[in-house]
Amino acid sequence: MSSKQTRMLDYLLRAPGWVTAGELADLLGVTPRSVRSYVTNVKAAAHPLNLIESGPAGYLLNRDAYAAFTTVQPQRPVDTDTPQNRLYQLVRRLTDGAAGLDVYELAADMFVSDSTIEADLGRVRALLPDSGLSLSRHGSVVSLVGSETDRRRLLSRMFRDESKRGLLELAAIQREFASESLEAFKTDLITMLDTQGYFVNEFGTNNVLLHVAIAVDRVGKRDSPDAAAPDPSIASTTATSAEMTAALSALIDTHFGVALDDGDIAYLIALLKTRVVTPGNDQPTEVLAQTFARPDDLAVVRRIVSQASEEYLVDLADDDFITRLTLHVRNLIDRAQVREYSRNPLTRSIKTSYPMTYELAVFIASELQRHEQILINDDEIAYIAMHVGSHLEQQSHTEEHVTCVIVCPNYYTMHVQLRQRIERVLGDDLTVVAQITRSDVHWDDLHADLVLTTIEPPVPAAGVLVIQPFLTEGDIDRIRRAAIRVRRLRRRAQIKDDLLQFFDESLFLRNFYVGDEEAMIRELGARMMRHGVIDEAYVHGALERERMSSTAFTDNLAVPHAMAMTAQRTSIAIVVNDSPMDWGDSRVTVVALIAFSAAGRASFQAVFDQFVEVFTDRADVQHLIRSSVDFPSFIDSLVHLMDK
Template sequence: MKISNDALLDILKNNNDWTESSFLSKYFNVSSRTIRNYVNKINSSSTATFILSSYKGYKINGNISLPQEISKNPETFIEREDYIIRKLLNSSIEISIFSLADELYISDSTLENDLKQIKKSLTQFNLAIEKNRNIIKLIGDERNKRKLINSLIIKENKESFISFSNIDTFANQDEIQFLYKEMEKIFSQYNLYVNDYGLNNIILHIVVTIDRIKNNQIIQQDININLVENTKDFEISKHIKDILEDRFSIEIPKSELYYLTLIISSNSNTFDYSFISTKNISNFIENDYIQITKELIKNLEITYSLSAFDEEFLIKFTIHIRNLFQRIKNNSYTRNPLVDKIKNTYPLVYDMAVFVANELLHYTKTIINEDEISFIAFHIGSYLETINLNKNKISCYFIYADYHNMHLPAIEKITKIFEDDLNVVKIISLKDINTLSLHTDLIITTNELSIHSNIPIQQINIFVNDNDITSIRNTIITLKLEKKKVNMQKNLNRFIGEKLFKKNYYAESPSQLIHNLVKECSNLKLCDLTFFDEVMEREKLSSTSFPNGVAIPHSLQNNNYQSFLSIVINEKSIKWSDNDVNMIVLIGTSTEDRALFKDIFDDLIAILYEPKNIHRLYTCNNYSDFIMTMSEMIAMNQN
């Protein structure tokens, strides 16, 4: 049984007599000292003594009511890790491990094990715990300690913008609101453009800076203030410095002012992109960034068979890339609270962003983190959503009897109501029907037609009524479903094939499984063995496994002989990064058919996003069953 305040109280309440310390120690598998510490903690919650102690052991004091709430003690390692790290960060003196063990109500050996694990997690911040006999303290550069503090705050606000509701250790809510109002006022005064993410990043930096200065933890570093002294960002930083010193009764030295300037520079623009065009962009942004962005966009278009991006996207994306370079230079990244949602909900768009991040490696020599990758996905996704408004529209011919243009109101009404679903490509008089080549999904007409064709014909009234609209809508829905179903069946058969479908196909690790699948695809002349290295390089950038139990390993290259999908469905899951995976979809692409392959990828992702679809696919026992089930789900997905 795991010990906790509630668990200990339950044992004692169920026993009306004394409970021996040895029994409690054995029951909870802890030392008698730990039992004593928990008893002291519960009793310290009030001036009353709730648990009596004697040589007989412990029992509840029946004359005193138990409190409604007992102050929560860190019980899991994660809770203790957070507590210990915060104590090390907030303490300007050394800490006794015996006192720390007593505070946490754990044994010395448990604390020693905790400290070993914490030391490992601190290495990513270039920090260490120094132990001298029974005294510990945190060792490392002040800037790295602040990065650690930032990570703690970000972890507490993982699913949303930083609300600062969980950082009472560093600032109260009145101070937070004051900072927001002042920053917005200052940035407006200096015509500095800062989005919500950038503003939160700046506020977070200021909050941590104020707290550390108050605790005499100042950045002790020789800096060259001349590097930033003549910039607009430095003028703004000085303005902020004056306000902070007056409000919080602190003194901000040059070293702190320098890094405040860098954080502002990395999270803001000195121009409004609405005034920028492709003709004058070089007046605002250095030409190097413009050329890099153009190269990135060109490669993105080629790799994913995308139509050319427009001028507005080029401008916005160039500004973003320029600011990203600044953040990399200053080692100051913007946090994106929606990383997991973007990655799991829009995996294709996220994959495009990973491709861009990988291309940026040639210029930055720095791996772009997932927060920044998600911001790139923001730009790509919002653009694709706009240009895809016409996607999957049903093509239509409108055939009419030419009589005083009476057909025009009907056409106008139909095109207006179905502008998102119907593309009227031809409007033809009944007398010209014999010369018509029928290449369309649907014919809408105000007359009876005798056409020998499989194309569905929707006859409507010359004065379109509600029944006509309902009939057209139902026909469009049916056509879309059928179109998708037929296309998916054809594409699935082309890119998968019976030899690439496996049930209960296991390996010791994800990498070994990928290796085995690649080797088989190589034997089928679909790729060569170097494809394995490309897939593993992609995995290093960001795991391709998702919480819904699916992994989609793939490469960012299009070097294969033929595009393919290798499918594995397992009854037992395999650990893949942080997720348990039962379905693996190895994707290989070639340059020749990447446009067609993109369509099937879109449909596949839409299906794999729904957990209910995943569970249905788990039940497929063979290739034919899989193709049939997948096709049916596409029809349902489009309904």
């Protein structure tokens, strides 16, 4: 399937219900007719499974069929008529064929014309810049020239690109490289690493297992294979552990019956240490800092974290957090120096659900990037965000809880048991501030976010939930949903008045289209400059932030901004378009250039998070677009969404 067909399936998988052809067309940047063609092609590829249902409401993914399709799809015979599959198979053959391959024999084996093979070889050459490999041709014989390490890297990169986006699946690696022992090997590997006192990054483990499978496969296919050696820049920063080396060698021999040489093992150890493990899961922070963290790394991270704390008014001054982030940063730097980044399947969800946490991570990454002269991609930023988010989560306070009053007339110990169950099951969501055990309730005197009552109130009211004396699962679900709504409305109420003050009718644009992301930022920036809100430096800062990581935080909304809060006043220039525009890897219909002043620093977190949250629901955004014919109607629609 093409990348757009794969993206269409991913979107249908996340959608809660039917999706129209128009919505998919906007998402993919194609016509509804093309969407219908994609659906037809996907159905044909999945036959006899009924993968996508079609109807008047649009398209709906059959999740059971999708699960079956993704399970059996990699086991199907290779379709060499597909250019991408043919390219992958050609690279596999060139990698295995040390003596070279005859192009005419290749064409015959793959049932394609000589000209098709020649075109495919051109596509192979396009993959090779910066790979350390090259194609050599003598007459009709073509061969791949380069080191064993570079061959394996190319195979690894192509396999990851061919795999479904997200978490690299262990089963797919096993099928591709005929390594049925890989799952058991992984179990023993994790046990070994845990025993030796390492934290294990499960998201990076399968990428290393892919290299193990390739190494075992390559050694098994060649009589005298060249060893894969660690990249010098990795090897120079990664101390070899004799204990880990011996244990890894023994595990590979046990599970695969293959003895990898010292170069292979050293390379795998380097991958483990820079992508999977962090030392010290059994050590206190002081020992970690003294034993494993470099003093210069600690100093750099401490300085950057201090800057982030000051810029965003959050408390990150914690030795445990700084030490563990430092250990992660050292591995990140090692990976970035050789452009071998770790994929993070949670990047999209972190960016959408926790935009402020992600923004903090972008700030940290940008300072690291500047200091180390490296490039840090979105996946690596998301890993930093996971560290930041985990630390901030530990700082959450009980005042964020929803307060409730329990109304349960006294009957033996029934009221006691009810309160105990509510506090046990819902203690993370609610704080019980009072309990009424009388039947003559003064309902107007109950002051809490929610009232949970076992008796009917005289008049139904918002925030009053009738529950059973013996709490049911249905009661628990309703209470949780009500608590979530209270928190959302509370957060939105806190910023609604401030947020509305940041809009200016002269900075509202309807159906405004100009080129790409940078052109849009420059145009909106110019308008804000004419109003005296920002200067040229702020526009450059917004462009720099955009190049660091796309500010398309949802499928609908882009929020370009600079990381320095140097605006004269906090203001938002907003564009609302009927048709989406490309923005990074997304397509957005709403663009909001936000300029923050130093005086508005305290409100930055709340405004940023809640503004993004308003635009996470596509149906809400579509309603906003349809109803926002001018600035007053936009404000009315936005208020309605924030009060929803």
